[in-house]
Amino acid sequence: MEIYENYSLKGLNTFGIDARARRILFLRGSTLDEPFRFMYDVEELLKSDFRKAPYMVIGEGSNIVFTKDYEGSLIKIGEAVFHGGSDERYKYLTVGARMLTDEVVRISVGYKYYGMENLSAIPGNIGAAVVQNVGAYGVEIKDLVDTVDAIDLVSGDRRTFSNEECAFGYRTSIFKQQPGRWLIWRVKLRFNTTFTPNLGYKALSDELQRRGIADPTQQQMRDIVTEVRWSKLPRPEEYGSAGSFFKNPVVDEATYLRLKAEHPDMPDAHPLDANHLTLNTYKLSAGWLIDRAGWKGKTLGRAGVWPKQALVLYNTGSCTGAEVVALAKAIQKDVRRQFGVTLEPEAIIV
């Protein structure tokens, strides 16, 4: 294990916030092709005194906002490789948790393993994708997860979680609900053997139409998703951000009907439980609420609301985490006052 003190995090979070960590612990060894070295470092970590101060696992830092220096230990795992496999129903990829999610999509497209292409170009690694249950254009990582291998940082035990045991929900999982407990080191994903493009999102079908493609291939879907995404989001090399800063709020039917009556131009929402097994709830567009509250394109201090997508807060240059949080709070206050709806951050505020 490599240990560094007073470590700059500027290059370790996509917001580009200039905070420092009191300590950072790098676990060496790829989690798949050097498992002994990796597990040796895990043992060393578990025997160390890291639990005496705050600690957290960090991936690529694309969903974390540091509001001040981190007065504890950050844990970062080593590089990752993948293994393939199949049975009569599915194709499988087993990947080390540090592999970038987009790299996993690229490999799946190369192998013609189907179902992940709509998650193209999401920053961050696959271990964190499981923690957050990342999603885009009608697909969530939970649709692909077969098993997840994790180390219990409290007891030191190793455990394999089935998909059901991961308790996935909207941008959440058991790993997010038990912060500080699990270090994910390996993820097994299952893929379809036949290709059906997922065209539920209008932006994708519009782009296909614009290109004159009636029957897209998997590679074409990946290309289109990548292009449509980056046309709306700040390029990380130009402006720091954490992608969508807020979750789309889920409200009860009475609230949805009230808002729709007051704002007929609000985008339609569909009941989340189409089978009506539970009380109907509706997912609203947080981007629309923020836009209507007048925040799209505005800045507060050096933090701003992205002009092309109001759900994204960004760093206009050298902004601090405290400035991002101040902007987020101002938006939350206005949206609550105007619509009676509470916006919850999707990004992790540290």
Ligand SMILES: Cc1cc2nc3c(=O)[nH]c(=O)nc-3n(C[C@H](O)[C@H](O)[C@H](O)COP(=O)(O)OP(=O)(O)OC[C@H]3O[C@@H](n4cnc5c(N)ncnc54)[C@H](O)[C@@H]3O)c2cc1C
């Ligand atoms: C431009 C941009 C676009 C984005 N678009 C999307 C999108 O479309 N959909 C979406 O869902 N998200 C999106 N995101 C958010 C982000 O990409 C995801 O949440 C991603 O999965 C975070 O990965 P990371 O490696 O950067 O994790 P980090 O931000 O480093 O960590 C996120 C959380 O995971 C935990 N964690 C990380 N690795 C591990 C591990 N191995 N074991 C246990 N816990 C771990 C951390 O402790 C933290 O709680 C976007 C972000 C950006 C910057």
